[in-house]
Amino acid sequence: MMNYESGEPGDRPGEPEPPDPAPAVTARALTAVRGDRTVLRGLDFTLPAGRVTGLLGPSGCGKTTLMRAVVATQAKVTGTLTVLGSPAGHPGLRPRIGYVTQAPSVYDDLTVRQNLDYFAAVLLPGRAHRAGRAAAVDRALADVDLTDHADALAGRLSGGQRSRVSLAVALLGTPDLLVLDEPTVGLDPVLRRDLWDLFHRLAADRGTTLLVSSHVMDEAERCHRLLLMREGAILAEGTPEALRRQSGTTTVEEAFLHLVDTAAHASPEEPRP
Numbered sequence: 583m584m585n586y587e588s589g590e591p592g593d594r595p596g597e598p599e600p601p602d603p604a605p606a607v608t609a610r611a612l613t614a615v616r617g618d619r620t621v622l623r624g625l626d627f628t629l630p631a632g633r634v635t636g637l638l639g640p641s642g643c644g645k646t647t648l649m650r651a652v653v654a655t656q657a658k659v660t661g662t663l664t665v666l667g668s669p670a671g672h673p674g675l676r677p678r679i680g681y682v683t684q685a686p687s688v689y690d691d692l693t694v695r696q697n698l699d700y701f702a703a704v705l706l707p708g709r710a711h712r713a714g715r716a717a718a719v720d721r722a723l724a725d726v727d728l729t730d731h732a733d734a735l736a737g738r739l740s741g742g743q744r745s746r747v748s749l750a751v752a753l754l755g756t757p758d759l760l761v762l763d764e765p766t767v768g769l770d771p772v773l774r775r776d777l778w779d780l781f782h783r784l785a786a787d788r789g790t791t792l793l794v795s796s797h798v799m800d801e802a803e804r805c806h807r808l809l810l811m812r813e814g815a816i817l818a819e820g821t822p823e824a825l826r827r828q829s830g831t832t833t834v835e836e837a838f839l840h841l842v843d844t845a846a847h848a849s850p851e852e853p854r855p
């Protein structure tokens with residue numbers, strides 16, 4: 583069921599890209615300090631609406647911090663950050679953004695369906711929404727391919743299944759922006775492929791904007807666009823194809839390494855903050 587369903591050009595990575603739509607997120611001079619370290623250093627980037635943007639870079643480069651800034655859970659952030667037309671953190675954005683952290687947030691002593699029922703009740707309280715809640719839960723279960731496990735206790739699921747319950751919770755409210763922190767970590771290749779298919783289906787069919795982090799470079803090829811990060815800075819931004827072409831390489835991983843070398847030669851003495 584997790585297949586591409588749209589025939590629009592550019593929906594599959596590797597196909598000709600249509601012009602980027604208006605940005606769903608725009609960051610200018612985005613800086614974040616954690617402890618006594620400047621973790622994001624004056625970032626400029628955009629996330630086009632209705633596209634899957636991959637946020638790639640080595641462990642510790644600041645991917646989670648950038649995501650936390652976008653969903654406004656990160657303290658000590660400066661610069662300008664506009665999300666879905668409002669400043670990041672605007673109360674009106676809360677129901678429009680889904681955020682899935684690296685640690686699955688599920689109740690182990692509840693079944694999969696009970697977990698979703700609980701979060702649906704928080705999102706859509708009251709008797710008037712009973713039918714809407716049931717429909718949202720059924721749809722989210724189907725989205726993540728867990729309908730057959732709806733009555734299983736969450737505590738008895740595999741790691742990958744638990745992550746998918748977390749993702750289903752984030753999908754309950756039909757978010758316009760979905761921010762996913764390393765959602766495919768530890769998954770087998772088939773599940774990874776199915777999840778990426780789901781991400782593309784959400785973008786193509788529902789117009790959802792997705793920001794998906796990974797430190798595995800081979801996932802880059804699955805994205806419409808990429809933000810390549812290193813040491814708190816954006817090294818490059820563009821389609822996988824454009825990044826490969828600009829650096830004269832055949833893979834995004836080689837492009838990344840080329841960009842790292844180029845940056846090192848451009849500023850060999852640059853001090854680290």
Ligand SMILES: Nc1ncnc2c1ncn2[C@@H]1O[C@H](COP(=O)(O)OP(=O)(O)OP(=O)(O)O)[C@@H](O)[C@H]1O
Nearest residue numbers: 616617619621640641642643644645646647648797
């Ligand atoms: N609470 C904190 N106080 C101080 N420094 C922190 C804190 N949390 C994270 N950091 C530092 O901020 C930097 C960026 O961390 P972040 O979690 O954003 O990186 P990441 O790219 O998401 O890493 P990973 O891929 O391992 O999840 C790291 O050097 C980390 O050590």
